[in-house]
Amino acid sequence: MYKPSLKALIVLAVCSVAGILACNNSAPSLKDDSNVIKDTSMFIPPDTNTIPHDQFGEMVRYGRELIVNTAYYIGPNGIAGKYLGNKMNCRNCHLDAGTRPFGSNFLSTHGRYPQYRGRENRVLNLGERINNCVERPHNGKPLPLDSKEINAMECYMRWLSANVPVGQHINGDEYIEIEYPDRAADIQKGAVIYAAECAVCHGKDGEGKWTPDSATYTFPPLWGPKSYQNGSSPSRVVKLARFIKANMPDKKATWRKPYLTDEQSIDVAAFINDGRIHPRPQKKDKTIPDYPDIKMKAIDYESGPYIDTFSEMQHKFGPYKPIIDYRKAHNLPVIF
Ligand code: HEC
Ligand code: HEC
Known part of the structure; x- marks a missing residue:
């Protein structure tokens, strides 16, 4: 089982006391510059060193690999199946493996699905939402929803949002x-x-x-x-x-x-x-x-x-x- 670090627990405790969903325990004070956004309340993504060494952890690691080296695994010549229509990687848009604030991160994603989506006018689960990006930005064909790859990407997103309240947004996730x-x-x-x-x-x-x-x-x-x-x-x-x-x-x-x-x-x-x-x-x-x-x-x-x-x-x-x-x-x- 993944155990959150003591630091993460303290941050979480301080945050909940303050009633803030996402917070940074060491908010640096930046120079007064109107072009600069004050860095006060960003969620700290978990450290990859804390991915557990068990079957769930293996899937988390594979899921992260898929986000970073997508074309290698599921690209037009992918070793795990040919799904993408181009050789881009998820991380090209979901920056820092989907962890960067304001960089299309996945920090709060897992807890917000299934979710109504206007483009389809129905409720999609997380695997279907992943397939949207496989089909549209990657110009590809959907992976089977019960595939190891969809499961792994969902495990990674689940692990990333371990300390994020289910169903909530956090600062910087849009x-x-x-x-x-x-x-x-x-x-x-x-x-x-x-x-x-x-x-x-x-x-x-x-x-x-x-x-x-x-x-x-x-x-x-x-x-x-x-x-x-x-x-x-x-x-x-x-x-x-x-x-x-x-x-x-x-x-x-x-x-x-x-x-x-x-x-x-x-x-x-x-x-x-x-x-x-x-x-x-x-x-x-x-x-x-x-x-x-x-x-x-x-x-x-x-x-x-x-x-x-x-x-x-x-x-x-x-x-x-x-x-x-x-x-x-x-x-x-x-x-x-
Ligand atoms: C060319 C850019 C691009 C690529 C490549 C891309 N995406 Fe996306 N993705 C987006 C954009 C833009 C959004 C919408 C973000 C928003 O509206 O905040 C999005 C949204 C998502 C969401 C919904 C996130 C949420 O919190 O609701 C998921 C899940 C997702 N992408 C998964 C993937 C996966 C997995 C891959 C690789 C197979 C991928 N994306 C590749 C651009 C991309
Ligand atoms: C120093 C090199 C560099 C410059 C300059 C640069 N980019 Fe990028 N850009 C990148 C890299 C690298 C990525 C992929 C990030 C990753 O995979 O971590 C990227 C990703 C992107 C993406 C999302 C992926 C895609 O291909 O659709 C867009 C959109 C983008 N850049 C737009 C721009 C725009 C607009 C400018 C100019 C204002 C710009 N970039 C300048 C290096 C650069």
Whole structure:
């Protein structure tokens, strides 16, 4: 059985006394800089040294391996089965093996499934949610829900959230907040930012950079046939902009000190996700539409019909505020 460390127990006790769900026992005081988010209440992920040495622990280790070296195991030439349609790894988006604050982490994920999902308009369990990413960002086919691989990834996520209250969110488990500009995203400005700050790693044509054996990527692709699908979460401009703001350019940006402004993050995300200049793989099974209940459709989802009167272009590239205001005025859900 996994035993939480004494430190983790103390942190947990202090946190519950304070009524805070996630907290850091050694909050460093940062310089007064309006661009810096105060680091006061981040959940500390468990140390991999504490993964137990039993059958559960073996599955946790394998699950972590799958998140980090996904293509090797379940990629187009995977040794455990050929499921992914590209050679990206989960960790390319779920940073630090799914443990980084504001980096699409899995810290609170396990306890929040099964969960209603608007895109399918039904309740999905965690294995089905994992398969969503296998099918859409990885452009692949779903793993059997009773496979060792799904089980292992679920074990890893379960282990990660051992100290997270079931069903709760913790600080940093969503993307960083962003202010929506009053204008539409500017693709030209995005192109300039891309050339100056991103192309050095992700390539002039967004193709990424292979490892020497071409088995996977040193720098993953951002568009083209080997990237994520249209309609996947990262293909939405706001979602991608929020990821970029806290994490890219790699090594320069952190959630504590983002590198791009909100407008720049939106402009560069719009440039990357503009299907008129940057095609990407399309959803395979078109018989089931995304968001069968259109009022649950994410605002930045690129194809209609919508429950409001705004165009596909405005939904994709903004300005988003008029759409938000319209939905609020008509008592409709505002979902991103
Ligand atoms: C190209 C980027 C990308 C890749 C690669 C990717 N994902 Fe995701 N994943 C996302 C985004 C974006 C979200 C939505 C996050 C949000 O809305 O906060 C997401 C969400 C998830 C969630 C739901 C998390 C939660 O707390 O609700 C799970 C589980 C997940 N991904 C698993 C995986 C697994 C496993 C892999 C590898 C097989 C993978 N993802 C690969 C981008 C990606
Ligand atoms: C120094 C190299 C470097 C620079 C510069 C850089 N990135 Fe990245 N980027 C990475 C790496 C490495 C990853 C994968 C992270 C991992 O696997 O841990 C990544 C992942 C991503 C991802 C998610 C994975 C995918 O391929 O869809 C996006 C989106 C992204 N970067 C966008 C950008 C944008 C936009 C910029 C410029 C503002 C940028 N990056 C600049 C290295 C870089």
